[in-house]
Amino acid sequence: MRRPLLLILWLFADYFAFLASFALAYFMRVGWIFSTDLPFTHFMSTVALSGLPWLVMLISSRTFGLTRNQRTLRNMIVIVYAAVGGAALVTLTYFFLFQKIFSRMLVLEGAVLCVLATCLAHAAMGYLMRVFLRRGTPVFPTLVIGVTRETRALLHLLRERRSPLVPVAILDAVGVKDTEIEGVPVIGKLNKLEETLADRSITHVIQCSDLEQSINLLSACRARGITYMLLPSVLGIVERDERVESLEGKAVTVVSPEGRWWNLFFR
């Protein structure tokens, strides 16, 4: 229940950030009074109404995703887009409700404040989410398959970033001498897969090495409703700028040649 409760709290925090940003923008433009030309109740009811589709915009961008790091440029861009959309919604909704247009600066300041407040809310809630999901019995116990150089790097990263996915065990296809890596126990070979998935209530499996048993691993995950992940290094992709995209509707892993920064948007 920790994750749904935290998610609801996060959505409320974002909604509050949206309301607070436009309220602050109102007072910054109008002064610390309630204007009769632009009644505060009219304005805030419009903002409250527009806040809901704005939240939907954010949700549909997957910014609340479990594995999404909030402190990334990509996430910030999403928040900016949503704020621009939110400000436009406030203006349009106000016009539709009251057949009036208000100060353009109010819209602009509202949008800027919305970006700042949402970024802060996301950084804080992202942090809280990581802390609370890891505390005590982890909410997302993760099984790592295969011991490779990439496994060590991944485990280090997950620990360092306090990822909500908490590795609780490692299985290897051939057996290794290590008894633990980054504090995570290596508990045996793949013959222990089923019992490990059941006994440790695994929610996520990350495959880190090439296996003859990949398909069986995926089948076991599907059968138990477990999320399966695969490191690109398993396929020899170690460029670090690989991404999963869609090719005619089919998911493909893409590694593009280096180019100018704007190519990022057009390749």
Next chain:
Amino acid sequence: MHAFILAGGFATRLWPLTEKRAKPLLPLAGKPIITHLVEKIPSGIPITVSTNAAMQDGFKRWLDDVQKSPVGVGSLSRALPRGERPLPIKLVVEGTTKDDHKLGALGSIAQWVETEKIEDDLLILTGDNYLGFSLEEFLKAFTGNPLLAAHDVGDLERAKSFGVVTLKSQGSPLPASAQRALGEGSGEGVLAFSEKPKDPTSTLVSTGCVVIPKNVLPVLRDYAKVKPDNLGGIFEELLRKNIPVDCFTFSGHWMDIGSFHSYLDAHRELVGEQALVDPTASVKDTEMRGSVTVGKNCVIERSELVDCMVFDGVTIRDCTLRDCVIDDGCALQGIDLQKQMLRTGTKLIVH
């Protein structure tokens, strides 16, 4: 002499093929690995197969199949005098159901020797090995000293995974090329034995085929109490106690089937460039290249199979499979796979 086949492992590296069957029961060129082994044991030698509680049912079924078959287990019935029934194969079951709790190779031998009050020379074989040499020739080299069969793997790096043998005739470590010159079946004294050494000095390795004479069984029992899982270690112990050990070297096939790749290699080696298709299988519009075996009641249509093992009751349509082992009851359609072991009953249907 009494033959004792070690088949109590859990074959964890070959999961999921060994999820419900022991490694020695995996099919290899049309019959279980252990059947190849048992057929080589000279007639008149009683056989005991040691397994664990988790795998015992499979071995019981195998025993039933073997004893019901018209020729019995090859050499057992073949070489016996007319009218004499083949000696039965006995099954001993360790009480273990998990890999972590197993008795260990020596532990299970020692337990069996003690429980059954065995006072006989022992021919000990590991159930997951394929031996290309004649066990009759091997037993001719037995002079009363402990005897092991050794094979030159020709690579010091590879030798690190096995028990490495240095012969008295070598005196000092020999280069691999010199060791390859050792004659087939030569019985020689062992100077040193080292189990999985970090720096092997020889490429001659022990193969899981040994004779322990009855007079050294007490040593085995004592050593098993300390190192129950170290079959090779018994030779280190015997040499430490100045008990002479003989070595039978051979250059024929020897396959230690421990992993997916070694299983496929063994399959390639034994089957060669041909397809072994069970008569009950239906194969249509399918190209088979390299070494391919197809089990009972399989249906294969419009596909390409290269170096594959297809177990029983599998359906494959419109697929290209390379280096794959497909377990019983799988159904594949419209998919290409390479280097995969598929678990019993896996269904991969792409429309």
